[in-house]
Amino acid sequence: MTESSAKPVIRLLLVEDDQIDRMACKRALAQHGEYEFILFEAETGNQGLKVARDEKIDCILLDYHLPDLSGVEFLSELAEDSGDLPMPVVMLTGSDNAMVAVDAMKLGARDYVVKGADSGGDAMQWLPAVVMRALREQQALLDKAEALAQLREAEAKYRCLVEQMPAITYIASLDTPGKLLYVSPQIQQLGFAAESWLDGCEGFLRRVHEEDRGAAIEAYAATYDNHAPLRCEYRLITHSGQARWFLDEANVVQDENRGALCLQGILVDITLDKENAQELYYYRRRLEELVAQRTEQLEKQSGILESANARMDHELCERKRAEAALRASEARFRLLLESAGEGIIGVDGEGLCTFVNPTALNMLGYDQEELLGRDVCATLHPGTTGADETCCTYHAFRHGNARRGSDTFRRKDGSALAADCSAQPMCVDGKVVGAVLIFRAVGTVY
Structure with missing residues (x-):
């Protein structure tokens, strides 16, 4: 269905061998003032099939009884490999064989209109309304198919990212x-x-x-x-x-x-983190034991004041350094446990951002709309191009090489974010279609 500057245009194909019935259809369509109907006519089924394939037709008006084909045979020839009709079909039938039209509707026809003077009233007056209803139903089916295709595409993309x-x-x-x-x-x-x-x-x-x-x-x-x-x-x-x-x-x-x-x-x-915590606990206990042993020795050697004081000062300094290192290690470990979520960024085969999680947005200082569709390598490393060989993300989506290591990213406010990162290529059927960058902050450099 197309639209001119005046009113919408609908291209109809009328497959009917009776000239009187064709004229009745034309009169009924001409009375509808909201649309302009462009009518293609065919007197046989084979002529109608050729017009349907050669011309851009919005809807077909089909007589069930044709000189060469029946309505069922016409629908079978018109159907695509999937069994669906490429455009809506409205059957034209006499009042004595409405059940034949119903059978045709089971094969894909959308509706039917009773023609002829014996139809119990001028049923042809409803022809434009029936055509419009068939077109609306066809558009609804097309919209549904498009929505399902988009849903399947989105599901495949996010499943690939997650997996x-x-x-x-x-x-x-x-x-x-x-x-x-x-x-x-x-x-x-x-x-x-x-x-x-x-x-x-x-x-x-x-x-x-x-x-x-x-x-x-x-x-x-x-x-x-x-x-x-x-x-x-x-x-x-x-x-x-x-x-x-x-x-x-x-x-x-x-x-x-x-x-x-x-x-x-x-x-x-988090097995490695737990092992590190266990190791820290062991060294803390060992330190406590060493301090207790050294204190006992100092008490026993209280007679040698100068030597004892020197040794005590030395042990106290060592203890303070060890406790400081222990507190720093405990703080890092506690931060690791309390910030279990990593920043995650997905890129396509061109290095453009297709997905970013809230943790990554929070660490980089961006809104989601500001990162989606942008070159990730160039955004995280300003002054470079997307082909920066030092960027682990580039190696993942361009060469299919997994990389893991440390890097420094540039946040939105210009500050530098030091991070441990891992870039894994995303592959579909053996082909690299993008990459997943997973990172966690290890510090911020101003």
Whole structure:
């Protein structure tokens, strides 16, 4: 359907072998003043099929009884490989064979109009309205198909992004507490196939270390009862029997009309952080033991004041430095635990930002609209181009090479953000289509 400067234009194909019926159709269409109908005519089915394929037709008016083809045969020839008709079809039928038109509608025809003087009134007067209704239905189907295509494209894009992240993402049911509806392939790092976690109703809880299971169940219960955010740490037992520490953070997904839908979360392996904490604890205890031993020695050697004072000053200085280092280490570790979320930026094959999470926005000082569609390498490293060979993100989306290391990003206000970052290429069917940059801040340089 096109539109001229005066009023909308509708291109119709009338396939009818009876000249009187064709004239009746023309009169009915001419009485509709809101649209201009351009009418193509064909007296046989084969002529009509040729016009339908050669011309840009918005709607077809089809007589069921034609000299060479029946209405059913015409619809079969017109249908595409998928079985759908490329344009709406309105059947023209006599009052004595309306059921034939109904059968044709089962094959894809949108509606029918009874023609002829014996139709019990001038039914042709409704022809323009029937045509407009068929066109509206056709447009609604096209809009629905386009919306579904966009939805599938968006789902594929975000699934690809999620499944390229090092962290484990999951969706859990709210109807059956603990039951997993989805878990990303990264769960295989525990030695189990992703599908095996979807069986049963315990989800991760069945693999939680027995010493941590009670606290984990209590944390999940609070989230399911109050729809509060979930944050807990526990050990999961791998297929080989090894225990690994994970930080579990999740939120209840809400819908304005349907309420709470599901629990969506992320599992981050913090085993290395826990080992560092254990090592710090060991050195602190060892330091305390050394201080106690040195103090005891000083008390026993109180007779040698000069030597004792020198040794005490030395030990006190060492103790202060060790305690300062311990406090600094504890502060960094506490910050690591309290800031478990990493900054995540997704880029396409040209290095343009397609996704950025709130943590990354907060660290870089940008709004989401300011980063989407921008060259990530050039934005994070002003003064360089997107082909900066020192940028780990460039190597990921351009060469398909995973990079991990330290880098300095430029924030929106001009300050420099020092970060540990990991860039992983995103691949579809063996082809690099983008990359995921995951980073966490290690300091800010002014």
